[in-house]
Structures are given as structure tokens and as C-alpha cells.
Amino acid sequence: ISEYSYVVVGSGLLGAVIAERIANQLDQPVLVIEKRDHIGGNCYSATDPTTGIEYHKYGTHIFHTSNEKVWNYVRRFITFNTYQHRVLSCYKNRLYPFPINLATINQFYNRNLKPYEVEDFMASLRQSQLGQRADGGRRDAQPAAGPPTAGAPTNFEEQAMSLLGRDLYEAFFKYYTIKQWQVDPRHLPPAIFNRLPFRTNYDDNYFFDRWQGIPEKGYTHLFERLLANRKIKVLLDTDFFEIRHLLKKDACLVYSGAIDRFFDYKHGKLSWRTLRFEQEIIDKADYQGNSVINFPEAEIPYTRIHEPRHLHPEKEYTGNKTIIFREYSLADQGDNPYYPIASEDNQRLLSLYRKEAAQLKNVFISGRLGDYKYYDMHQTIDRALEIFETCILPQTSTIHVV
Ligand code: FDA
Numbered sequence: 001i002s003e004y005s006y007v008v009v010g011s012g013l014l015g016a017v018i019a020e021r022i023a024n025q026l027d028q029p030v031l032v033i034e035k036r037d038h039i040g041g042n043c044y045s046a047t048d049p050t051t052g053i054e055y056h057k058y059g060t061h062i063f064h065t066s067n068e069k070v071w072n073y074v075r076r077f078i079t080f081n082t083y084q085h086r087v088l089s090c091y092k093n094r095l096y097p098f099p100i101n102l103a104t105i106n107q108f109y110n111r112n113l114k115p116y117e118v119e120d121f122m123a124s125l126r127q128s129q130l131g132q133r134a135d136g137g138r139r140d141a142q143p144a145a146g147p148p149t150a151g152a153p154t155n156f157e158e159q160a161m162s163l164l165g166r167d168l169y170e171a172f173f174k175y176y177t178i179k180q181w182q183v184d185p186r187h188l189p190p191a192i193f194n195r196l197p198f199r200t201n202y203d204d205n206y207f208f209d210r211w212q213g214i215p216e217k218g219y220t221h222l223f224e225r226l227l228a229n230r231k232i233k234v235l236l237d238t239d240f241f242e243i244r245h246l247l248k249k250d251a252c253l254v255y256s257g258a259i260d261r262f263f264d265y266k267h268g269k270l271s272w273r274t275l276r277f278e279q280e281i282i283d284k285a286d287y288q289g290n291s292v293i294n295f296p297e298a299e300i301p302y303t304r305i306h307e308p309r310h311l312h313p314e315k316e317y318t319g320n321k322t323i324i325f326r327e328y329s330l331a332d333q334g335d336n337p338y339y340p341i342a343s344e345d346n347q348r349l350l351s352l353y354r355k356e357a358a359q360l361k362n363v364f365i366s367g368r369l370g371d372y373k374y375y376d377m378h379q380t381i382d383r384a385l386e387i388f389e390t391c392i393l394p395q396t397s398t399i400h401v402v
Pocket of ligand 1: 009010011012013014015033034035036040041042043058059060061062063064238239240241256257258275338339366367368369375376377378380
């Protein structure tokens, strides 16, 4: 580490893209330090030895973007298959297309509505349910966190009910959200619901983006290609904090680990929601017929089942076994962080850490852990290119000119 003028902590997308740029564009040696025993961060993929199926260890990853710069950049290293993400939701043992679209509504209410009839139908549902509480007025139910549903929605439940009405909300969102966040939806902000699209046509594609797909040879291949330059050295199984004291003075440091850890948690710990995946090999060629199925009911403890064989329609998996992953959501488990939690306490801590980070020279803290922000992969790549172009590249040209 003491020999390197460029050090990158983390071999996830943020670190790998910046290391690639430093080696290929600046033609400089760069050291990538990774505490896990593999490259790729949370995008890591591998081939299951029993079934031969390519799977994503930290949850299903579908690449999708409308950002042309990112799309062109990433395709310099790999090719994508033609996979399009479509999700089903299993309610009362029946499968519905999800996110909610015209097929979902027609199937749920046993109708044959036309697109132009949906708005009126939904409005009449909402009207008939106005004032009804989502908990059906049960005695054990807690009082609503905000005012009743009339007026601007003040929480997740009110927001969802104002768009979908009670039946669809309870079937597909209420208990799913409780399982996911371990919080009453009335205590979540309305904005969380806004992220979920609702359609009045039969479009069941999960994403609206211009391009999507899965790397044909898996995500790990993308990372092998990004880190292929001989000027890049990757140190696996190495925690940066154990060798930090050896870092060359004035080295350019890109750090994609947790921002609170970087400052020794001096202001306190940021909290995270995490996931647990339970793996099972099934003696069937195809278990559920789709890559992801949601389970929104309270009685089923997991939120989703992933079956990765369906992510690669171009591959001919000939075996008669398949691999599945049941996904469980867990409340804060700081040692395996997945999703930042948007609470006021966390925002306050984050701004204290950001202030400290802004004082540092030649240190760039970013990525999902460093920015304490959920980024899709295309956003992470965009952020990495931006850091390289606006922070690292200008500094280097100055040094070269001097
Ligand atoms: P990432 O966590 O990948 O990498 C950081 C690396 O730094 C890790 O390898 C870590 O081990 C290492 N590190 C941390 N501290 C260290 C230390 N002290 N010393 C050495 N190394 C250290 N996006 C999308 O576009 N489509 C999708 O379908 C999904 N799906 C999805 C599912 C789930 C469950 C999650 C949680 C996320 C997604 N994503 C996604 C988002 C995607 O995972 C995300 O954009 C990238 O992983 C972010 O890359 P980073 O490099 O920022 O972090």
C-alpha cells in the first residue's frame, strides 16, 4: 500500500469502475483493497456447483438504465442477454402480474376493464372505501399515525390507499411492507410508495428504462474485465483499516466502505436494514417458472423467492435440478448492511460525517456505503465516472503539467 499513489477501498461497482479509469485512462498503478474473499461487492455472481446455474449471492441484480453514457461504458467490457424483468405476486395461492397493471386489476376483480375505464373504476372503489380503515376497525389495531384518508396522504398507507383503494393495498402492499420493514406502514413516509409504479395498461415490464439485461457471463465477469489491466492490483481478504497506517501520505484514496466506519463511528452508528437468503436445491428442472415471485401475505415469513435459472433464457440449462433462494428481511444488522434507513437520526449523523469528509484532501468517500444511499447499478457507475472525471482527473492533469 505504501508504494501506491492511487488506492481504492472496495471492489464493488464504484471501486472497480474508478480503478479501471485510473489504470486505463491515467495509465497509473492502482491498488484495490477488498475485505471479502471475492471481487464484485454486492453484484457478485457465481455458478452453483450442483446445478450449474449462475446465481447472484447478494440478491437478484437486473441491469437497467436509460443513461446512454453508462450503457455505452459498460458494454465496452461485456455483452448483456435479452432478459426483461417481470415479477409475479402470489396472493391466496394465485399469481398476479406485478407491479399492479390492468391484468392485475382485471384478474383481482374478475373484470374485463379497458384502459380508459380503469380510472373511473378505481375512483369508485376508493369512494366506496373512503373512511373505512385499512385495519377494518379491528380492536387490536393501533390508531392511525396520521389523519384519516381524506386530504393529502401523510404516510405510506394513506398514500397507497389513495391510489389503489383498500383491497389492492392490503393484498399486495400492507403485509409485504410490514415484513420488509418490520414497521407499521402508517409510520413510513408516503414517498416510499411513490417509487412503485401503477399502470392502466398491460405493460408488466418491471422497469421503464430504455435498456436492460443480465451480463451473459455473469456479473463477476464484468468485474474481471474492469480490473483486467496489469496496473491494477487487487488485495482480497484485506480490511483497509488494518493497513491504513501504511497508506502513502498524499495518496489519492477512493473509499467505498461505510462512512461511519471511516471515522471510527465517532458520531455514532448509522443503521441499516438487511436481508437473509435461504438457499435450496430442488429436484425439478423448473420450480416456479419465473425469476422472482413476491409473497405479500402475513402468514408467509419470506418476502420473495428467487429462481436464478430464469435470468438466463439464452443458456441451455439441461440438468433436472434448480436452485432457489427465499428472501427474508431483517431489521438493523449493522454488520451486513443492505438498505439505508431514512430516519431523522440517520440523516443527522450522515450530515456530521459528510462535513468531516468534505475537510479531507485527496479522499473520496462514495458508493452505496460511503454515501449511505440506495443506488441502482447504473447510478453507481454514473457516480464513479463523475468522481473520476470531476475530482481525480483534473488533479492529475495539474500534477502532470507541473
Ligand atoms: P458494494 O457494497 O457492492 O461494494 C463495496 C465493497 O467495499 C464491498 O465489496 C465491501 O466488501 C468492500 N469494503 C467495505 N469496507 C471495506 C474495508 N474496510 N476494507 C476493504 N473492503 C471494504 N441495482 C440494480 O441496478 N439492479 C438490481 O436489480 C439491484 N438489485 C439489488 C438487490 C439488493 C438486495 C441490493 C441490496 C442492491 C441491489 N442493487 C441493484 C444495487 C447494487 O447492489 C448497487 O448499486 C451496487 O452494489 C453498489 O456498488 P458499491 O460499489 O457502491 O457497493
